[in-house]
Amino acid sequence: MFDRIAELAIRRSRLVLIVATLAVVLMGAVGAGAFGKLVDGGFDDPDAPSTRAEQVIEDKFGGQTNLVLLVQASEGSVDTPQTKQAGQALVADLKKEQNLENVISYWDASSPALRAEDGRQAMVLAHVKGDETEQGTNAKDVIDTYTGAYEGGLDIQAGGGTAVGNDLSTQTPEDLLLAEMIAIPLTLILLLVVFGSVVAALLPLLIGTIAIAGTFAELALLGGATDVSIFATNLTTALGLGLGIDYALLMISRFREQLAAGAEVDDAVRHTVRTAGRTVAFSAATVAVALAALLVFPQYFLRSFAYAGVGVVVVAAVSTLFVMPALFAVLGHRVNSGRLPWAKAGQTKAGQTKAPTSVWGRLARTVMRRPALTALPVLAVLLVAASPLLGITFGTADERGLPEDAQSRQVLEVLRENFDGNDAAAIHVVIDGPVNEGPLASYADRLSGLEGVVRVEASTGTYTDGQSKAAGPAGAALGRPDAQRINVVSTLAPKSDEAQSLVEEVRAAEPPAESPTLVGGSDAELVDTKDSIADRLPLAAGLVAVSTFFLLFLFTGSIVQPLRALVLNMISLGAALGVMTWIFQDGNLASFLGFTPQPMDTSMTVLLFCIAFGLSMDYEVFVTSRIKELHDQGADTETAVADGLGHTGRIVSAAACLLAVSFFAFGTAQLSFMQMFGLGTGLAILIDAVAIRGVLVPAAMRLLGRSAWYAPRSLRKFHNRFGLSEGGPTPAHTPEPEPEPAAANATRS
The missing domain is CATH 1.20.1640.10 (Multidrug efflux transporter AcrB transmembrane domain)
Structure with missing residues (x-):
């Protein structure tokens, strides 16, 4: 071919x-036309209980709150006649919007929970209609129309899930453009230097x-x-x-x-x-x-x-x-x-070097003379770098990933600080079937006694610490003859360990009259996302490991080489992920990079692992192909490794620097999880190209000796027929015994 x-x-x-x-x-x-067809979201498992709960709320209750308008009075309290009148006019306008439903405000619900403790701010809650694609467009129209200075001396800011999505979709192209403006000129300069x-x-x-x-x-x-995330554009460019x-x-x-x-x-x-x-x-x-x-x-x-x-x-x-x-x-x-x-005529350039005299060839020979002495310090540094993984915790993308001046982030911070409980982060319990008032009231009462819960809202009333009062105007919207909805509002920080534990406690609570319950909300979505990814992670890792092993076997004819490559790649990836945990979870360099420390984003961590693993195997093939070619020509392992690295070392290091620049450019992003992805991938590339290819590969090859090319007889026959190498199909063979180190040194001298 x-x-x-x-x-x-x-x-x-x-x-x-x-x-x-x-x-x-x-x-x-x-x-x-790609940007017009790509969508936000996509972080949730469509079959998870929280997703099914959201669907029931959508079908039978008009959807859960995904837009929060924070309304502030220009002067005085939100209870002054002027502000109250303006607020009621705002709500009337919002209820006329075709893309909104379930509009509830402090002024018509008379709920103290929708009023700030200082009385200067109030909430308007709403549900933006449509699927994830339509919600983004619909929410943007509403946000653009109503936020900022509004009639009657009101100042309005938008928060909630759709507002966060709107800010994310706005920020993504800006981050992408800035990264390209940095990466492309730097890449061109480096290419000129290399060639x-x-x-x-x-x-x-x-x-x-x-x-x-x-x-x-x-x-x-x-x-x-089908649904394709807009964030895929970032990976495409880099x-x-x-x-x-x-x-x-x-x-x-x-x-x-x-x-x-x-x-x-x-x-x-x-x-x-x-x-x-x-x-x-x-x-x-x-x-x-x-x-x-x-x-x-x-x-x-x-x-x-x-x-x-x-x-x-x-x-x-x-x-x-x-x-x-x-x-x-x-x-x-x-x-x-x-x-x-x-660039003089005889100057050493990529692809024009004489392998044995190159820096990488000399480094390989130095390492192989003292493989343990040179490899152990490098291995120790990488293991220390990986040590923060022992304390890693996981979360999902939220408003904290946005810059501090993002409107949706500011709104959610105000809700946490100034309001009694965070309605926007409430746990939603759904019963998809008829339930009698008595068991429903008893169930809601029990939930109100859970630690951290401020109140529980149901169609039968509002419950606080086991005490109930009649349902407010919004209570009727929580009950239907064929379904019930219960809101569990807490003071716990959203996405925290305590909030996730509360989700588990709600799910473990005995349902009313044995009616099955579905638990949703942002914290439940986090729990389900982590469980979903954890369930499928072994399958993904197994597929990567088995297929990579098979491909490298076809390329080398050895079963040891793929195992060596997998182990060394895991070490380099562990080091890169450990450094990212130390930075983005533990908060080191937060002020310099301008982000808010938080748990590692589950999806982005998996993504970083898969991409960095694939790229490390990219360089593995670059290096091993040349080593195998020389080995098949009759060179002993030490000579094949030194000369192979001499030929490919400059190429790999140049390629790694160029590729790392493309990813490091995302360190300028305003979205913290994109910063983590870009910096982590770039670091993994450099660790692999320098520490792994430059030191640990030659050390491992020297220590393995003849066994580096071992394969059982049956697999050698298979490789003889189907195997491939850089030099084309060549029969796999068992190498002759190599001389002992002392004899080899004597021969060279």
């Missing part, structure tokens, strides 16, 4: 480039652009058929630019290496596609497999990253395999055109 691709590129290079240009134009036109010529530096950016355009087109098409550069860098380096060795252009293209092209294909497969594991999770937020990730990997790999060889065939030696002043 790779020989055919090379011949196509050589004989039909201009046709390939014309088709590629038309495809990019088409993908750009389709992808331009030393303008033409060679621009080619990886071309592949990155194709990958991004193609993936946006894919997301636009998928967005028209990963598309990074992987496009990674793959192009490997191809360009190999092509220039062949030209420098005196090969004709056509022969250089053929060799590049057979070797580096094969590596790109297998590398893309390992990254795609890691990202495809996200499809096992029910939350479409995570599945969206699988759509974007797998798409960007495929487009980057295909464009690298077909467009790059065609460009090489057309450019030939002009790939080195635009040589910059510091």
Whole structure:
């Protein structure tokens, strides 16, 4: 297959480039509409009890509160005649809005819970109609119309779930634009430094652009058929630019290496596609497999990253395999055109080094002379970096992930501080069936006695510490002949351990007259999300491990190499996640980065793990492919590792720096969970490229010796038939015994 691709590129290079240009134009036109089709949310399991509770409330009670308007009087109390009249007029206008229902306010409900303790603020609660996509649009219209200075001397701010979603969707494109403005110029500068010529530096950016355009087109098409999260655009940009550069860098380096060795252009293209092209294909497969594991999770937020990730990997790999060889065939030696002043003719550049004399080759030899002495300090540092994971806790995205000046965040902070209980964070208990008043009242009374509960609101009354009073005007809206709804309001901080424990206590309470209950609300959603992800995490991890093991076996012919790669990758990922926990959960560097410490976002942590794991395997294939090629040519393990790292070390380090820049750029984001994702992924890439590839891989290979290439006889036969390596299909063989270290040193001296 790779020989055919090379011949196509050589004989039909201009046709390939014309088709590629038309495809990019088409993908750009389709992808331009992606943002209009992507949606917010997607953090919840659609089959979870909290989601089913929300659906019952939607169907039978007009929906739960997802919009809170915080109304402040310009002067005096909200109870003054002028403010009361203005508030009632506001509520009347809101009830006329076609996209709102269940509008309840302090002025018509006469509930003290909807009035601030100082009397200067009051709440208006409402439900925005529609699914998650429609709610975003509908909420934005209402927020834009009513917030700010309003008639009658009122000042209005918006909070609640739909307002948080509105702020998130507004902030995401701004963060993405800023990240691109930082990443692209820095990437171009680094490419110029790495290649030393303008033409060679621009080619990886071309592949990155194709990958991004193609993936946006894919997301636009998928967005028209299913729910796709708007946050997938962040991954598309960072990963598309990074992987496009990674793959192009490997191809360009190999092509220039062949030209420098005196090969004709056509022969250089053929060799590049057979070797580096094969590596790109297998590398893309390992990254795609890691990202495809996200499809096992029910939350479409995570599945969206699988759509974007797998798409960007495929487009980057295909464009690298077909467009790059065609460009090489057309450019030939002009790939080195635009040589910059510091790049002298014989200067060492990526893909032009002599492996044994490179820094990475010398480092590998140094490590392998004293593998334990050099590896143990590095391993100790990585384990210390991973140690914060011992105290990790998990949460879900909420208003604390927004900047402090975000309106929805400010509203929810005021609700926690100035109101008696947080109605917006109430636990919602739903009974989907008829219930007699007596058992219902007894059940609500028992719930009011739970620790932390301020009051329980039911159709039969309001309950506080076992005492009840008649239901207010809103009470009638909580009961139907075929269903009942109960609101449990507490003073506990939303998303806290105590609030989650309260959810479990409510769920454990004996239901009224054995009527099944469903428990919802933001805290219940957090509990269900954590349970849902935890239930499916072993399956996702197993799929990643097994498929990665199989792919690396096909590439190396050894069962030890995949195990070594999995162990070392887990160490590097643990270190990166540990540092992120130390920063974003424990609050170190919070003032510098400008975020509020909180538990690690469950979904983003899983996402970081899958992407960083896939990228680490990307570099694993880069390095191992060259080592295996040299080993198959007869080199002993030590020589193969040193020379293999000598050839690929500069490529891997350059690729890692370029890819890390794409992710580190998200450290400028205003959304803290995007900061965590960007910084964590970038750090994981650098740890893997430097500590793992530079030190622990050669140390492990030296300590393993002959056993590094071990495989049972039956698997060796399988690899002889189906195995692949950078140099093409080669029979797997059991190496001859290597000389003892002393004898080897004597031979070299």
